[in-house]
Amino acid sequence: MSDGTTHSTPSGSDRAALLERRLKRERNAREQAEALLREKTQSLYATLQKSQSAQKDLELALWASQESFWNWEAENDIMEFRSFSLHSESVSTWSGTLIELLERVHEDDLDGLQFHWSMALHGNRDRIEFSFRLKLDSDFQWVRLRGRVLKRGKAGEALHIVGTTKDITQQRKAEQSFHLMASAFASSREPMLVLSPDLVITECNDAYIQLIAAPFKEQCIGLDFNQIFIAEKVDKVQLALDKQIRFESKVKTQNGEIKVVDISVALFETYQQTSSYLIATMRDISDRKRNEAKLRQLALHDELTGLSNRNSLRESISGLVQKEQHFILVFIDLDGFKAINDNAGHERGDIELQRVGALLTAIFGPIGEVGRWGGDEFIAVLPNQNVEEIAERSERLISQIEEDAITVKTSELRLSASIGIAEFPEHSDNLESLVQCADAAMYRAKELGKGQAFIYESGLYESMTQQVSMVNDLRRTVENHLLDFYIQGKYDLNGELKGGEVLCRWISGLHGVVSPAVFIPIAEEYKLDSAIGLQALEAACDYISIMESQQGDAIPLSVNISANQMLDPEFPNQAMSICMDNDVSPEFIELELTESVFIRDEKSALRALNTLRDHGFRLSLDDFGSGFSSLSYLRSFQFEVVKVDKSLIQGIHQDSKANALFNGLIAMLKSLQIDVVAEGVELESYLPFMEQADIQLMQGFYFDKPMPYDQFLARHTTEPNR
Numbered sequence: 001m002s003d004g005t006t007h008s009t010p011s012g013s014d015r016a017a018l019l020e021r022r023l024k025r026e027r028n029a030r031e032q033a034e035a036l037l038r039e040k041t042q043s044l045y046a047t048l049q050k051s052q053s054a055q056k057d058l059e060l061a062l063w064a065s066q067e068s069f070w071n072w073e074a075e076n077d078i079m080e081f082r083s084f085s086l087h088s089e090s091v092s093t094w095s096g097t098l099i100e101l102l103e104r105v106h107e108d109d110l111d112g113l114q115f116h117w118s119m120a121l122h123g124n125r126d127r128i129e130f131s132f133r134l135k136l137d138s139d140f141q142w143v144r145l146r147g148r149v150l151k152r153g154k155a156g157e158a159l160h161i162v163g164t165t166k167d168i169t170q171q172r173k174a175e176q177s178f179h180l181m182a183s184a185f186a187s188s189r190e191p192m193l194v195l196s197p198d199l200v201i202t203e204c205n206d207a208y209i210q211l212i213a214a215p216f217k218e219q220c221i222g223l224d225f226n227q228i229f230i231a232e233k234v235d236k237v238q239l240a241l242d243k244q245i246r247f248e249s250k251v252k253t254q255n256g257e258i259k260v261v262d263i264s265v266a267l268f269e270t271y272q273q274t275s276s277y278l279i280a281t282m283r284d285i286s287d288r289k290r291n292e293a294k295l296r297q298l299a300l301h302d303e304l305t306g307l308s309n310r311n312s313l314r315e316s317i318s319g320l321v322q323k324e325q326h327f328i329l330v331f332i333d334l335d336g337f338k339a340i341n342d343n344a345g346h347e348r349g350d351i352e353l354q355r356v357g358a359l360l361t362a363i364f365g366p367i368g369e370v371g372r373w374g375g376d377e378f379i380a381v382l383p384n385q386n387v388e389e390i391a392e393r394s395e396r397l398i399s400q401i402e403e404d405a406i407t408v409k410t411s412e413l414r415l416s417a418s419i420g421i422a423e424f425p426e427h428s429d430n431l432e433s434l435v436q437c438a439d440a441a442m443y444r445a446k447e448l449g450k451g452q453a454f455i456y457e458s459g460l461y462e463s464m465t466q467q468v469s470m471v472n473d474l475r476r477t478v479e480n481h482l483l484d485f486y487i488q489g490k491y492d493l494n495g496e497l498k499g500g501e502v503l504c505r506w507i508s509g510l511h512g513v514v515s516p517a518v519f520i521p522i523a524e525e526y527k528l529d530s531a532i533g534l535q536a537l538e539a540a541c542d543y544i545s546i547m548e549s550q551q552g553d554a555i556p557l558s559v560n561i562s563a564n565q566m567l568d569p570e571f572p573n574q575a576m577s578i579c580m581d582n583d584v585s586p587e588f589i590e591l592e593l594t595e596s597v598f599i600r601d602e603k604s605a606l607r608a609l610n611t612l613r614d615h616g617f618r619l620s621l622d623d624f625g626s627g628f629s630s631l632s633y634l635r636s637f638q639f640e641v642v643k644v645d646k647s648l649i650q651g652i653h654q655d656s657k658a659n660a661l662f663n664g665l666i667a668m669l670k671s672l673q674i675d676v677v678a679e680g681v682e683l684e685s686y687l688p689f690m691e692q693a694d695i696q697l698m699q700g701f702y703f704d705k706p707m708p709y710d711q712f713l714a715r716h717t718t719e720p721n722r
Contacts, residue, residue, distance in 0.1 A: 260284075265278055418450050
């Protein structure tokens with residue numbers, strides 16, 4: 001049946017058009033999809049590139065700040081550390097369990113690290129920051145660990161923690177050094193201040209507050225450093241050039257007292273010279289200055305003869321030289337005085353010196369000034385005189401000196417004199433060289449047979465230079481305190497530093513390095529040994545004071561004392577005064593002397609030794625075993641220490657007789673309850689023999705050579721045990 005509707009069937013062309021439209025729609029849809037895919041792909045690639053760049057920037061930032069990245073996950077309990085470098089291909093990685101990490105932590109830091117880690121794992125603390133020591137390779141290094149919990153479990157336990165670490169070893173060392181310096185600054189017995197570059201006081205210690213009698217510290221802060229002085233002030237220009245200056249000045253305390261101070265100001269620059277500051281150290285020398293003034297008044301005359309002493313004579317000569325006034329200098333050296341002193345005794349020697357002084361005064365006193373230059377040397381300073389007349393007076397003086405004879409047992413001793421005469425300005429126009437000219441003329445008189453007067457001739461000094469230059473050079477060096485004083489350590493059997501010896505060294509501009517074996521005998525002959533001994537004692541006290549201020553404690557130091565000085569009745573008080581001026585206890589000073597002092601005058605030596613012991617000094621018999629070594633001296637005086645001469649030590653490791661002699665001597669000294677120091681220990685092979693003999697202290701090149709104090713201190717600060 002049909003419904004009456006007519007249906008047309010699409011023709012072939014209509015079907016083709018329909019198919020083409022459908023394909024076109026599908027092609028457009030595919031192109032749109034591809035375009036969208038390319039856009040998304042490019043966006044993802046750009047994001048990836050940006051992420052990789054950000055990661056590289058982070059790695060570079062960590063490298064630049066010397067930080068390392070670490071990561072921990074509870075799932076495997078693995079700690080992973082990654083250290084980055086400038087090049088991405090060079091990355092250092094370490095991973096291990098938490099237990100493996102803790103095995104590398106210093107035992108003193110374990111509890112702290114475990115506490116902080118537990119707080120992060122099971123507490124409510126999301127941040128971790130702790131410093132501890134971690135063993136990397138063979139040494140521990142300080143490490144600062146920072147981290148943050150990223151993820152926690154249902155029970156609040158940490159599941160994922162990340163963070164950074166940094167090696168802070170150098171920072172810790174710097175902090176430790178700073179704390180040590182700050183402690184030393186605060187506890188120093190010497191007043192110290194920190195100044196800004198424009199000399200404003202920014203910090204001071206308690207010693208400075210006490211010095212100026214300030215009621216509280218705040219009164220000192222903010223003041224201009226130069227304003228506290230009423231005398232010489234800081235020269236800013238000189239300080240900028242030299243970086244360090246030292247001078248003496250006066251300060252007025254808040255209670256009105258005037259104090260003389262020694263000031264040292266040094267410029268310091270911070271790391272990379274970004275800023276600078278000044279450290280000022282002050283030392284109250286008021287007492288020393290007052291004592292010097294009193295001593296100067298007392299020191300213008302020789303105590304024995306009543307004549308002017310060297311200081312007074314030098315002032316008189318200097319005054320005449322400055323005024324360019326003509327004068328004659330007469331240099332008198334006694335001939336035969338040592339024989340009288342040694343054979344007739346020091347008291348008779350003193351009497352003879354007094355007699356010569358009276359003769360000098362009678363002959364030269366009315367026309368000038370006479371004085372004792374030192375020992376058995378005298379000088380007359382005679383203005384506006386005729387040289388021929390002075391030569392006649394000198395001959396008369398020699399005759400009068402020779403008149404008295406001294407009988408000692410069956411011998412007759414006579415005193416004489418050799419005299420040198422020089423004129424100013426004919427022979428020299430300055431003090432030092434004029435004295436040298438007169439000294440050279442005196443030596444010429446001795447060469448001609450002694451007991452004569454000789455007038456200086458042109459060229460004589462040059463011909464005598466080789467003989468007298470070393471004496472005069474040494475004299476100038478001693479007078480101007482230009483000798484160097486080195487330290488050689490004393491060590492126990494464990495190689496631990498227990499003490500030291502102050503040794504004199506002379507580096508002459510004329511003669512180079514002069515051995516002590518050469519210049520010490522010269523010093524003793526020309527009576528310079530006493531001054532050298534006092535300077536050595538001052539150096540020892542100075543070194544001890546420096547050790548106490550820089551390290552908090554000090555080692556005892558020994559000083560060699562000559563026979564001349566030990567027999568000087570003034571020496572015990574001089575030694576005590578030096579210790580008091582430097583705030584050093586005498587128990588830190590050991591005085592070493594040789595047996596020659598007993599040969600010279602045993603009674604005076606024992607008296608001096610007892611006085612020194614009463615003052616608190618330790619006494620040591622040096623070079624024991626060399627020469628005669630009389631045991632009676634050990635019986636007549638109880639030395640605290642005996643130094644065994646190196647001649648007894650040499651060869652004990654090879655010669656059984658030498659070893660037996662050495663051990664017998666040590667056993668004898670120990671039975672007398674005397675401490676023993678073995679000197680000349682130069683070989684390691686000696687050490688077992690030292691241990692066998694139970695030697696308390698050793699000294700020698702095996703441990704160290706004598707060296708300047710700053711090198712000695714630096715060496716034993718970095719290497720306390722040798």
